Amino acid sequence: MQSFPIFLTLQDRAVLVVGGGEAAARKAELLLAAGARVSLIADTVVGEIAQLIAEARVSWAGRVFDDHDLDGMALVIVATADEALQARVSHAARQRSLPVNVVDRPALSSFIMPAIVDRAPVTIAISTGGAAPALARRLRAEIERALPATIGRLARFADIFREQVRRTLERPRDRRRFWDRVFAGRIGELALAGDEIAARRELIRLLDSARTETASLGMVHLVGAGPGDPDLLTMKAHRLLQQADIVVHDRLVSPEVLALARRDAERLYVGKRRGDHRLTQTEINDRLISLARAGNSVVRLKGGDPLVFGRGGEEIEALVAAGIPVEVVPGITAALGCAASAAIPLTHRDHARSCVFVTGQLRDGTIALDWPMLARPRQTVVIYMGVENLGLIAARLEEHGLPADTPVALVENGTTSRERRVVGTLATIEGQAARARLTGPTLCMIGEVIGVSLGRDQEFRFESRMGL
Template structure:
């Protein structure tokens, strides 16, 4: 975050606005709606500002700004076109540790006035950190269209029962589940529709039942996190991340996807770095069982898809043996996401009629794959976790019949802003990978389709080209 979002109470507090422009009028209207007592400093005023003064909604000092005007105020807004005045007021306010906003001058501001969706008591603020106010306004319009106009009524309804629910349900998890049932079910619909009497009756009945509910065993969801881009999460995966009590994740889950979890959810990292599994699989299984037995809703977040080299089958087996309910939520596997991001077709009518997924992860120091099958022509081979075994993979594919000039692509942190790509051949890729020092999750693609992507984009096509010509970083097109 470039700026930290806060909601500040201005009820009955003095706010100073400097400038008599139309922009000042818009800011004053917002401040008045928040209950502020506004004092305006401006030599002259126009339009709406003049009307606000005539209606005695704000006080006006028709003169220049003095530093003494800052005494006793809680907030300062500068809406003047005078650049020297903007700088002077900003410096004076910040020297007194007063929050100050200079309209359209983020570098002179200590806070940003966001675009606001007002559904009192619900307030949604959107900010681009001053980079693109027009975009913030567009986002506000989209949210306003999507949000029911009466959503504030639902918040006020819940406020009436908040203390009673807290007294009745001592555990935060129980309260959270209770309110989820209220907002997502019939009670919430009745409150939104204005049937407050009926909604109160149903809520009291639900609360009485929740008081005597026996503790239940939790559930585990094996959720595919996709290749890294949070926009590739399924809607169901996002919904479960927002509801989970605990999220168990490993290195293959991107920070962007992990950020989609509910803020107060417990996060448990279970390691699994390449060649250094900080937590053995048996212990991960046991941890999942223990969390569910404690009554928690658990999301086991796995990179890509849980059933594509993700050992999801082993975790389901352990959970089923312990009598724990489990659900699998598919994700976009790395092969599909990374290939699409790099513009590499996994199949092509003229070049690859078959696509094979294999793992390059060594077990007990060996890599036992069906090399003759993998070296067949007119197919694409996608190798997960293959960087460490790259020398073996390249040499074995060549030894079993693939030309040394066969194109190869390595895609690190695919689909994210940290994506890096290295494209070469079976003869050169090992040396190139050593030079680049790939550290993140990396996918290896072998086949004519890699060269096809190069040819279509005008990139290097010759297998004899220098290594440096094959290196493409930071999500540039192949």
């Protein structure tokens, strides 16, 4: 986050605008809408700002700026083309720790004026940190089109009952769930439609019911986080993340996906890597059970798909045995995401009639795989968690008949902006991986289709996501 978003209360507070043209008029109108008392400093005024002065909505000092004009001000906006004056006002305001915005000059500003969607009391502000104001305006237009014009009516309706709900439902979790039911159900629809009497009646009935409800058993949702790109998350997964009390996640979940969880949801890390198991699988199962028994809505967020090499089956068995309701929400598994990002077809009519997913982790010092089956020609082999054992994997495949020049692709942090790719062969890939120093989650794909898509290369080849 480049800048911290904040809403200032300007009702009946003094604000200074420097400038007398159209830009000053636009800013003055926004400030007046927020209830501010606007003072204007400008030699001359033209257009709409002159009308605001004539209507006595803005006080005007028809002279040059003086540092004392900042006395008693809560905010300063500079809307003049005079660059020397811009710099002077900005410096004087900063010296007094006054928030200052110089129109179209982010370097001189201590805050950015966002694009605003106004559905009072609902206000949405969009900012690009001054980098692309036109993009912020476009986003505002998209939100304006999608947001009901009467959404402010719903907020005002909720405000009427806010204190009563707070007194009735002591736990924040219970209040949040209550309001979720209000906004997502019939009560919200009635309020939006303007039928406040019916909406009040329904809300009071719901609140009486919530008051007498006993603590209910929670639920665990096993949710696939996908390979990393947050845009690949399912709509249901996103909704559950917004409703969760607790998000239990592993190390394969990307920061971008985790950031989509409700901000005040508790985040519990239970990641495991080779030689570093913070919690055993049994301990994770027990933790999920105890969290649900406490009445929490739990999202167990797993990289990729929760039932593809994610031990989701073991967690389902434990939860069902404990009588905990559980739901599985699929995600795009790493094989599909990484292959799509690198434009590698996992099957191809001329080169791969089948595709096999396996895990490359050691167990008891060996990799117990069906090597004759994996070494069959005209198929693609996708290996999860196999980078640390590439040399052993390549040797076994060669021993069972795959040519040493069979193409191999490694995709690290697939589908994210941190994606890296290494392309080689069974004979060269171990050394190439070592030279690339891959540290993130990495998927290995082996087969003729890699050579068709990315080309054969006996030497070291390394590419970023943008390199293909």
